Amino acid sequence: MSLLEVRDLQVAYGPSREPVVAVNGVDLTVGRGEVVAVVGESGSGKSTTAHAIIGLLAGTGRVTAGSVSFDGTSLNDLSEHAFERIRGARIGFVPQDPTTSLNPVIRIGDQIAEVLRIHGLADRRTARIEALRILEEAGLDDPQLRAKQYPQELSGGQRQRVLIGNALACRPDLVIADEPTSALDVTVQRRILDHLDTRIAETGTAVLLITHDLGVAADRADRIVVMQGGRVVETGPAAQVLTDPQHEYTRALVAAAPSLAERAVRPALKEATPILSVSKVSKTFRIDRKSSLHAVRDVFFDVPRGGTLSLVGESGSGKSTVARIAIRLETPTAGSVRFDGDDITALGGRALRALRRRVQIVHQNPYASLDPKLRIRDIVAEPLEAFGVGTRAERAEHVARLLDQVALSTAHLDRRPAELSGGQRQRVAIARAIALNPELLVLDEPVSALDVSVQAQILDLLTSLQAELGLGYLFISHDLAVVRQISDTVAVMRAGGVVEYGSTAEIFDNPQHEYTQTLLEAIPGKVHHVR
Numbered sequence: 001m002s003l004l005e006v007r008d009l010q011v012a013y014g015p016s017r018e019p020v021v022a023v024n025g026v027d028l029t030v031g032r033g034e035v036v037a038v039v040g041e042s043g044s045g046k047s048t049t050a051h052a053i054i055g056l057l058a059g060t061g062r063v064t065a066g067s068v069s070f071d072g073t074s075l076n077d078l079s080e081h082a083f084e085r086i087r088g089a090r091i092g093f094v095p096q097d098p099t100t101s102l103n104p105v106i107r108i109g110d111q112i113a114e115v116l117r118i119h120g121l122a123d124r125r126t127a128r129i130e131a132l133r134i135l136e137e138a139g140l141d142d143p144q145l146r147a148k149q150y151p152q153e154l155s156g157g158q159r160q161r162v163l164i165g166n167a168l169a170c171r172p173d174l175v176i177a178d179e180p181t182s183a184l185d186v187t188v189q190r191r192i193l194d195h196l197d198t199r200i201a202e203t204g205t206a207v208l209l210i211t212h213d214l215g216v217a218a219d220r221a222d223r224i225v226v227m228q229g230g231r232v233v234e235t236g237p238a239a240q241v242l243t244d245p246q247h248e249y250t251r252a253l254v255a256a257a258p259s260l261a262e263r264a265v266r267p268a269l270k271e272a273t274p275i276l277s278v279s280k281v282s283k284t285f286r287i288d289r290k291s292s293l294h295a296v297r298d299v300f301f302d303v304p305r306g307g308t309l310s311l312v313g314e315s316g317s318g319k320s321t322v323a324r325i326a327i328r329l330e331t332p333t334a335g336s337v338r339f340d341g342d343d344i345t346a347l348g349g350r351a352l353r354a355l356r357r358r359v360q361i362v363h364q365n366p367y368a369s370l371d372p373k374l375r376i377r378d379i380v381a382e383p384l385e386a387f388g389v390g391t392r393a394e395r396a397e398h399v400a401r402l403l404d405q406v407a408l409s410t411a412h413l414d415r416r417p418a419e420l421s422g423g424q425r426q427r428v429a430i431a432r433a434i435a436l437n438p439e440l441l442v443l444d445e446p447v448s449a450l451d452v453s454v455q456a457q458i459l460d461l462l463t464s465l466q467a468e469l470g471l472g473y474l475f476i477s478h479d480l481a482v483v484r485q486i487s488d489t490v491a492v493m494r495a496g497g498v499v500e501y502g503s504t505a506e507i508f509d510n511p512q513h514e515y516t517q518t519l520l521e522a523i524p525g526k527v528h529h530v531r
């Protein structure tokens with residue numbers, strides 16, 4: 001008997017008279033000690049299926065048909081109190097969004113300790129000790145410091161590691177992981193997934209892995225379930241599905257996955273003056289009266305005009321902090337930043353506002369970067385209105401064109417962010433960023449929330465926009481397969497400093513630093529994993 005059995009599952013949202021069917025007749029099983037990966041485009045029903053299994057459907061979501069059983073017990077009619085005894089203790093859950101899943105007013109260590117105490121696995125004293133061990137296992141540096149910090153003081157990847165530690169804290173029989181490594185760099189991703197593999201071998205823990213990263217699915221899954229439009233279109237052993245896909249949709253996913261296929265390397269960029277120059281930039285944050293965090297140390301690089309400089313490195317290495325300094329959202333403790341030849345390190349007032357039009361940013365987290373109260377048409381039009389671009393009718397036409405560019409239909413114009421998938425929200429954020437035709441885009445993990453097919457569309461869009469408009473890109477990513485596709489030069493960061501800097505070909509074909517070599521070796525999907 002399987003540990004988890006899902007039969008003919010149907011999930012709908014909205015009023016009973018006119019429901020929106022998000023999941024339509026899904027069948028899947030997970031055996032003890034088995035890893036099953038569910039893959040598909042954003043909006044295909046992957047996360048909704050996971051939430052339905054564990055009784056966490058949001059808003060008007062409800063199971064309208066089918067059955068879910070866990071270890072022989074039906075979960076369909078469990079009370080919320082009964083679900084609370086199972087969640088965490090026997091079924092661990094790693095949610096997709098680390099920002100909204102951690103309490104912003106409770107320290108990290110206390111949040112993990114609370115889980116242990118709730119399920120009776122530790123008292124107040126031992127829970128704090130165990131919390132440090134869990135943070136270390138989850139791959140966080142300096143667990144004692146991290147335990148004292150609040151979620152907003154950690155990077156997106158560090159917050160995700162906290163959630164993974166939380167999910168494994170009670171040694172559950174099953175872990176449902178909804179995009180658990182989308183915010184992680186490849187080395188920590190491998191460490192976390194290796195940790196899951198070890199747990200499977202030691203305890204028989206099973207994993208239902210929801211992911212858009214087919215490289216991860218190739219390396220880690222025993223079986224793969226492919227979803228499209230709320231239905232399962234293909235399922236089978238991982239190697240079979242990825243090397244000999246039968247369904248047209250599966251073949252398209254595999255073809256679009258950057259980590260599963262070699263891509264043409266960008267032609268060498270002609271010598272160009274930099275649009276952005278960062279010189280010996282450092283940044284120190286005060287933690288409390290006695291301690292400080294040196295987030296960035298003597299960082300240097302140039303973003304070529306009309307070209308792409310990518311920052312790569314572990315989560316917490318300082319990539320996003322450097323990006324915020326580069327566009328004057330943070331002030332450096334030391335060093336200087338020049339844009340188009342002008343020193344902008346201490347820019348303010350009207351000059352800083354003028355810079356805002358020339359430089360735009362796409363944030364890492366599509367859940368936190370969009371105003372939940374606004375409709376999509378208003379979100380995308382916001383920068384146009386702020387700078388008085390065009391008439392109302394002209395702005396409306398421009399917004400419609402922008403949505404088409406990022407592969408969203410005009411049917412999305414009157415929706416709000418909560419009605420979109422994570423990938424759809426990120427596409428809205430990208431449309432907003434390119435609305436003013438800026439000279440430089442700072443792209444902070446811009447495709448980490450996107451499924452591979454839309455990811456390929458967005459990368460092609462960025463490439464064509466760059467060729468057409470001469471845009472410069474400061475591209476931040478932990479996905480080295482994507483970095484190789486889009487970059488002209490690469491700066492590798494570790495512990496706040498640049499350890500290697502050069503052309504994309506130099507970094508990928510002849511890495512000199514040991515850390516760069518480790519990053520490249522950790523790229524998932526290079527060799528199909530056989531468990």
